[in-house]
Amino acid sequence: MNVLNRSDSVIVNEHSFKYAAFISYNSTADSKLASALQLALHRFAKPWFRPPVIRVFRDKTSLSAHPALWHSIQKALGESEHFLLLASPGAARSFWVQREIEWWFANRPAEKILLVLTDGALVWDDVNSDFDWNQTTAIPVNFRSRFEAEPLYVNLQWAKTSRHLSLEDLKFRGAILDLAAPLRGIPKDELDSEDIRQHRRFRIFRNAAVSAILGFALVAAWQWHEATQQRNEAQKQTKIAVAHQLAAQAELLRTQQSDGLPLSVLLAIESMRISASPEAHHALHDGLALLPHQVSAVSHSESVKAIAFSPNGKYLATGSKDGTAVIWDVVSGKELMRLPHGKTVLGVAFSPDGKYLGTAALDQTARTWDLTDGHEILRLEHRMTRGDSVTTVAFSPNGKYLATGDFDFTARVWEISTGREIFRMAQDEAVHSIAYSPDGRYLVVGSGNSTGKQSPEIAKGGATVWDTRGKRQVTHVDLDGAVQGVAFAPDGKSFATASWDHTARIWDTITGREIMRFSHPSGYVEAVCFSPDGKYLATGSNDNTARVWNVETRREVSRITHDKFVNAVAFSHDGHYLATASLDRFARIWEPGNRHEINQIPEAEFNMMGMNGGLPAIMLNNLSKNENLGWESLSGNQSSKVPGVQYTTMMLGKTVTSQDGKYMSQLGSADVKPGSDKTAIVWELPAGREVAGLSHQAPINDIAFSSNNSLVATASSDRTAKVWKLPAGREVAHTVLNSCVISVALNSDGQYLATGSEDRTLRVWEVATGREVEKMLHKKEVGAAAFSPDSQYVATADVDNLVRVWSWNSTPEPYVVAEFRHEKIVKTLNFSPEGRYLLTISGEPSSFEDSQARLWLWRPEDMIIEACARLPGNLTSEEWGQYITGERPRKTCPKLPGP
Template identity: 30%
Template sequence: MDLLGKRGKPSPSHYDGFISYSRAADDRLGPALRDGLHQFARPWYRLRALRVFCDARSLSASPGLWTTIEAALDASHCFILLASPESARSFWVLREVEHWRSLAPERPMLIVVTDGEIVWDHEAGQFDETLTTALPESLLRGFTEAPLWVDLRSVRTETDLSLGSPAFLDTVATLASALHHRPKDELVGEDVRQHRRARRFRRFSWTGLSLLTAAAVVGAVAAVNSADVARAQRDRAERQHRSAVSSLLVMRRDQVGDADPVRSGLLAAAAWHFNQTPEARHGMLASLATPARDVLNDLGDTRALSPDGKILAGDDRAMRLWDPVTRRWVGHPFTAHFRSAKFSQDGRTLVTLENDEDIRLWDSATWRPIGTAFPGPGDDVVALELSPDRGTLVTVGFDEKIRRWDTATWRQIGPPLTGHTDDIESLRLSPDGTTLASVGRDGARLWNLATGKGKPLGGHTGAIRSVAFSPDGRIMATGGHDGDVRLWDSVTAKPVTSPRSGHDGPVSAIAFSPDGETLTTAGWDRTVRLWDPTTGRQVGDSLTGHTDIVSAVAFSADGTLLVSSSLDRTVRLWDPEARRPIADPLKGHTEEVTPLLFSPDGRTLISSGQEETVRLWDPRTGRQLGTPIGIPNAYGNAAWPMALSADGQTLVIADPDGEVQPWGMADRQPIGEPIQVGRRVQAVAVSPDDATLAVGDGEGTVSLWNPATRRPVGQPLKAGTEAVQALVYSRDGTILATACGGTIRLWDTATGRQIGNSMEGVNSMAFSPDGKLLAALGGDGTTRLWDTRTQRLSGDPIKGDGAVALSPDGQTLATAGADNGVQLWHARTGRPIGNSLKGHTADVLALAFSPDGQTLASSDNAGTILLWRPGIPADPLKAVCALAGRSLTEQEWRLYLPEGEPHKKIC
């Protein structure tokens, strides 16, 4: 999109941009931004790519300072404002803004936020005057729609303000895209090409320099110095080149997205190979988080899926069987011309309906015909089914009559089965072959295949398009024309669950997993969905990616892979276990549960419930350990504040009545007498060396205690005037963070003094393991990352509500969502990793990562605890390569990377 509008090329006396900034705030950033715009995508034969005015670089001695600036403004095509509270108050910035707005109104303005806040009020159609601190007052109401602004707050304090910095390079690319009137990805590619040309030019220069050095001994010192400069320039160009290629690949990965998860993961891996940026790491994690595992679009026409997920595919000349688990063809091709096919339930036999209406049986291992062809029943066949023993074939035509045939003689068995009054859509035999289900526009019927007697499903009205039996044959699932999914008792033909609304349109296919614990459905709405047969409820989000009706679904034999085929001529592979709870809910609490704690070895999970019990769990089995710890109190139901010692041997439980009692984790018995705090306790924390116990009370005071002597140490900390909501020690114990009345304060544990500024509007928090980042959940439902070194916010706000947790490596953030889900985020970029984890039916209140980061625990206000395997690998590159089983092909490399970039095997 052209942000600036069309224009002619400026004359040499014109400027492409004018940078307005406060020298007090951005004396380094303003000139660096000007230099970056001059160099980005610069042809080697030109002095600069753009001509940008910046007073620190462009002004010379002049008797009329404002006259010179005014002339530069008049000659500039675009105004670039470095917005900050200092620039909003700067006399010169205000004067420059006023003069710019007095010029022709079509001249654009770009805003780069370097400090403070900018908030657009969509309802009022202007900037929010109460929250915006980085803009002059004259600009708050000066726009008719939200303008473009770029966030450079996280870059402002970096020591490397050059194109070698990925974040700074991305900002320069965004602004240069607007000034050049070219798409950002195209401009990044141009920058890569120019760096490559410059590199070739430097190579030629180096060769010439070497020859001159050999010929001129007198100039040896100068030549060496020149070589050093050339080497430094070469290294800088190489870094810029790798950074540009990495940024381009990240953009390509985002464009591919979940439509092709393997390819998008490999693009992110390639970006990581060129430059290990947070954006590249997020791209790999995002690809790993999707339940999609591959897209098979080179197999030809998909004719059928076997019950174990193997795919019959090919073209008009030959058919082959493809195993999605091994990614290999099975057996040899065979030639057949048919318009439909279906596998037997054991997958060993294929039934084909040929173009001339003949029906033939094939051995799927040898592709040899079994017996003679059946000329057909004399009526168009719309559905057929083969019995498990391969002795009986069931067919139905447009006359709504079901016929049974002896496959040895092809003679009809008994009279037709009648009862349907409208078109029959599908037939399905039970696993033991005794019961036949027929579904169609007038509902469904169950038949005794031996006797031919049938009965309709009780209480069902409306059309049914698909049907499946559970592996034990006891439950039958149907998918309706209206998108409903229903479960039935196959013996009584009565419903076992109420109808569940799922698909937006007819359910075209349905299948059970091999263990019968998962049901999958596919629909005309192009989605695949998973269901819990015991409750009839959908599990997780819908699986999307197909672009046309999904016609068939099947599980692999071990249940670890789900296969779907579609009229879009693709087959997709899915992980049915991805992003689902790894165990049944941990039940025992009857009221809300908060907080959650993992022991240092990760073998015990500790939960505190509002019904006045603390429970210990084995997260590997989901079983409760021993009897609950319970201490009644005078305030009625309340969840106990608690903390665990660093060695994992002592659990500290705080009674709201003012007592803090240490308990032994081994025997779950009290250790000594309780510490008498004297005030209602709201939060507790144990220092990493187990030498100090921090206790926050209901009046904003944090007292420090020696757990061994039960005596206070040092002076209390005044965290505020309201109840202390949370206490957290940094991993090294040098910082104590307190949350009180919506304000976070950081304290130096050695001196007891507050560090830096406080952070307002915060309810809960969590430290990264290195203590450099503090994740703070605000009352507005967003989580911000606070850099404890610079005392500044890091990155953009992250949506989340109710709870927050940081993974042990500090790379992944977990937040509770308003939809009863848990969302994972890449902490460094603030971008989500996959869809939210669904399973809770009430508000999520607490989150905790295990010490190895491989398990995430979540609890809600209904007393339910769920355990998740977040799937965040320590080495995302290795995980992406293992999933793909390959690198980018040469064809993919040429398609996505700049021209001339030599092909590399990333995996």
């Protein structure tokens, strides 16, 4: 009996048959369809969590292969209520299908047969009440005369693909409903409703399950994300800690270990690469500022004791312990001439015309050599009782005289043309160095006990200035160590000493008053020389370094490292090169000094500094002569004059030009022509034609042009910044702030305006809408600003002398990527056209103080490239293991040797 059991909403067929149907089919033609039918009949109108309501027999799934196969099929046929034939020509020809049909007709009623047409034809003949066997091809002849009326059948000839054989396909579901209803003994509408209900219940459960799974998955994903975040944060913090440690070690090596500069820079690079930070940037910048670029190197077979440049800067002379003096080509390092002395050469000097070389040696002689062919033209014998060394030699500026010093406590002046001694200067100790003043009037002699009879710590020394005209002593200074080197400043007003008391000092030539001193805490100072312009002092030390100092600021600006003591230093006559000589057998030629500091601007001869045609330059005006303005490049070469603009009143302001030099504007006080301090006049160059007047209600503090010359911006004490269209001078934007606007900048296309103000902020505005898009807080008022060419960065300078470069346009929050400090307030900022350099200019042009222009590498990648170009090598494996643990050694600079 068939009933619908509503207690658990499951339709149940309560019958003694084990199977609701036996599927008979041709396995070759209909195996896939038979499997799909069986699965669909099992699942139809069934709760998802219960077993099938009915079971359908299919031989491939219900029987295992064994010899008594037909017996098993007979048993299954006997346990099946219905016979489900998949009718097709293949089935009609199948032996097994025919045998199964024969059994059924012999043992079961024909009305329990259900037909599913999968291929071929089923044609009924109403006249004969039988199939038309001339046209019927899908069933075997066993069916002849078995039915009194045409049996119903389900047509599945269309169901050929997996997409068709799914209950999700409505047509296939309808066919299954047609078959399931008689198999279950349930009306189609009830069975259809039950299937829909079960399907709905399943979807509800499935959605709930999916939601739960998604919930668990989301929780798991969140936990995984949190764990990943925590792991990443831990790794990040570890990297930051390692980077900070490396930056601190780099700083320590640079400041406390005299020969540790290369290692310091390498650690700073690794710190920057591991985790960029202000500390790493400072360490790399400060190290790079000191690190010079080596041009060439030459070597002797023994230590190099003396060094000198030729007047034209093309040649270098060295004296060595190997008993020779050698002339080298500066750029190529090629040996050009070798002059034999026999014993250690302690001193070398070129004559002012570069034709001769003077040498001093351990063989008690000083000699003069003709450099056209290398022959000796003069030999000066020092007959000594207390030593055997002529230690130093110097030509007079007029080239007529040669000064020498020796271990016999004497310095002498010789007439070169005759070889006659004309002046002897007795000293209290052995003479180590001697130098002429630029005008030749004075000689300074450095002396001290350094023969080994006394330790350097107690050896006394001194320097004596002699008047060569009056042949008298002018002044004498005593030091607590032997004076190994002396040099006059280019103006002759002062001289420098290098001493074993760990200092280099500058003294007044006439009074002997100490002016300043420079310390080598970890070594004795062996040599000293001034740059040709007198701005820098170079020192050599037995701490294996040579250093270059800014005389005005007393700041170290360059440090050169050798493997052993540095015995001698010499600037080329144009100041472009510095040569160093060392006990490590090498003489090296460097481009010295702080490359960032590119020029010092003289008093009262400039009006403003900036970029002229994209190149660093200063705008000059000789105020005393009322001469026209002109651009001068920061290399010191006059590059252009600006006609048509001439002033008869002293200028006390700031001149700003557009990047291509097309426009110029002057800011100044009320008594300064061409306009009052509330109006900025814009001229078109080179004609000097006035094109616009830009007015505010209070003094204008700054003005800036966009790169394309379409716009100009002004900042004023009336708390406003304005943007004007050029050349008409029409106001196109107006921004009001809550404090005095000090500085202003436009990005390259004029889309953004930056304002620096007294409220200690730098704000970026959208010119078209006036909307504030970013704000950067500072500790002091922002006095200058500039956009990088790509507008991704903005540089600022506050009145605390600090310059910062901010990333602002591509990050969620602005952050500082570079930071520099000046000694004075920075008034002008400019990026180079390609963005690689930042030009900063400090000082007060309006009060005619000395200003300072510097070019900075600010991008970490550019600083690293530059550092690698200057470094001699990478970290060794030992250094890597000492400073960077947990990582395998690698090349910090790919093109350098090691590790």
